[in-house]
Amino acid sequence: MDFLIGKKPAGRAGAAPTAAAPAAPPADAVIRDGDQASFMRDVVEASRETPVVVDFWATWCGPCKQLTPTLEKVVRSAGGRVRLVKIDIDKNRALVQQLSQLGLPLQSVPTVAAFWQGQIADLFQGALPESEVRRWVENLLKVAGGSMPGADLTVEAKAALEEGAAEEAAELYTAALQQEPESPEAWGGLVRALLALGREAEAKAALARVPKKIADHAEVAGARSALALAEEGRAARAKLATFEQQLAADPSNHQARYDLATALNASGRREEAAGALLEIIRRDRAWNDDAARLQLLKFFEAWGFEDAATMAARRKLSALLFR
Numbered sequence: 001m002d003f004l005i006g007k008k009p010a011g012r013a014g015a016a017p018t019a020a021a022p023a024a025p026p027a028d029a030v031i032r033d034g035d036q037a038s039f040m041r042d043v044v045e046a047s048r049e050t051p052v053v054v055d056f057w058a059t060w061c062g063p064c065k066q067l068t069p070t071l072e073k074v075v076r077s078a079g080g081r082v083r084l085v086k087i088d089i090d091k092n093r094a095l096v097q098q099l100s101q102l103g104l105p106l107q108s109v110p111t112v113a114a115f116w117q118g119q120i121a122d123l124f125q126g127a128l129p130e131s132e133v134r135r136w137v138e139n140l141l142k143v144a145g146g147s148m149p150g151a152d153l154t155v156e157a158k159a160a161l162e163e164g165a166a167e168e169a170a171e172l173y174t175a176a177l178q179q180e181p182e183s184p185e186a187w188g189g190l191v192r193a194l195l196a197l198g199r200e201a202e203a204k205a206a207l208a209r210v211p212k213k214i215a216d217h218a219e220v221a222g223a224r225s226a227l228a229l230a231e232e233g234r235a236a237r238a239k240l241a242t243f244e245q246q247l248a249a250d251p252s253n254h255q256a257r258y259d260l261a262t263a264l265n266a267s268g269r270r271e272e273a274a275g276a277l278l279e280i281i282r283r284d285r286a287w288n289d290d291a292a293r294l295q296l297l298k299f300f301e302a303w304g305f306e307d308a309a310t311m312a313a314r315r316k317l318s319a320l321l322f323r
Contacts, residue, residue, distance in 0.1 A: 029080075029083075030076065030078075030082070032086070033085075033086050033088075034085040034086065034092075035091065035092050036092050036095035039085075042085050043115050044118050047115035047116050047117060047118055048117055048118050050080075050081070050144075051082045051083070051114060052082070052083045052084075052085060052114070052116075053082060053083065053084045053085070053115075053137070053140070054085050054086075054087060054113045054114075055067070055071050055084060055085070055086045055087065055110060055112055056087050056089050056096070056106055056110060056113070057089065057109055058088065058109050059090065061109045064109055064127075067128065067133075068110070070127075070128075070129075070130050070133050071133060073130065074130065074133050078137060078141070081141055081146050082140065082141060089106065089109060104123070105125070108125060109125075110125065111123065111125045112125070114136075116140065116143060121140060122143075124136060130213070131182070138151065151176075151180075153172050153173075154172075154176045154183060154185050154186050154189065157169045157172035158185075158189060160172060161192060161196065164196075166193045166194075166196035166197045167193075167197060169189065169193040169196075170190060170193035170194060170197065173187075173190035174190060181211065182213065182214055184219040184220050187206065187207075187210045187214070187219070187223070188217075188219030188222055188223040189223075191203045191206050191223035191226065191227060192223055192226055194206060200227065200230055200231065203227050203230075204227060207220070207223065207224055207227060218301075221301060222301045225301040225302040226302035226303075229262070229265060229266070229299070229302050230266065232262050233263060233265055233267075236259055236263035236266060237263045237266040240260065240263040240267065243256050243257075243259045244260060247260060252283070254280050254284060254288070255288075257276050257277075258280060258288075258291065258292060260276050261276035261277045261295065270299070270303060270309035271312065273299065274299060274309060274312075274313035277292045277293075277295055277299070278292075278313065278316050278320065281293055282320055296313065300313070300314065
């Protein structure tokens with residue numbers, strides 16, 4: 001067989017344009033049963049144009065019955081960008097033996113292998129939840145120079161939001177969710193875009209529609225924190241001058257400084273908001289049951305852990321906590 005076990009294929013630079021199919025082919029073209037006679041054609045040769053996922057399963061395998069429908073669902077949602085070939089190991093013992101001799105571990109099922117450019121690009125064993133299977137397929141598509149259908153829209157939406165085009169971002173995130181309803185990045189981004197537009201009620205309604213299986217994802221949790229802070233900050237922002245006056249009169253008034261941080265964050269003044277909370281921690285770390293640090297962590301979650309203000313404040317917080 002003309003492929004190498006364990007050798008990674010070339011990255012994006014060497015990817016064939018057909019890795020990202022413009023139109024979804026019929027289901028039987030992307031999902032099929034395979035056997036020893038068709039393996040070279042349906043897997044090795046086909047993978048030179050489109051990534052192929054091979055599901056090695058058995059009728060007696062309980063986890064296989066959970067995993068195979070998940071694989072089928074994820075592959076269908078890829079819109080022809082990846083194919084699935086299912087092989088019953090009991091009906092294809094000669095093929096399994098041959099693949100095992102070449103280094104493919106088939107001692108247990110389910111085993112799932114990804115082929116690209118005639119070679120094995122990745123594999124996993126055991127039943128994984130849908131979110132992990134989707135992430136695995138997304139990584140395969142990245143290797144092949146492609147992406148899941150909604151991924152490009154999500155990237156465009158994120159860029160639009162960062163550029164201040166919140167309305168455009170909301171539309172792009174909505175379109176991405178139509179293609180991939182379980183994308184935590186798209187749900188989190190949609191909530192943030194709606195908040196940027198001042199449409200808190202719609203943002204709250206969007207969070208209520210997030211599928212339970214991704215409700216605790218970092219992107220969704222961050223959007224949830226952003227909404228909570230927006231609700232807290234609405235009233236605080238109107239009293240920003242009052243908090244500043246109270247603090248000027250009494251620099252040890254930690255509650256005023258805490259409220260000021262909430263108001264500053266609601267006004268988009270992230271560095272100053274973090275600075276106010278850091279000052280409370282510096283003066284009295286245990287104040288109000290560690291409220292300042294906990295609020296600062298909520299800021300980090302809402303802003304995003306790669307945000308410049310988050311990274312700068314995190315460094316200062318570490319310096320305070322470990323001095």
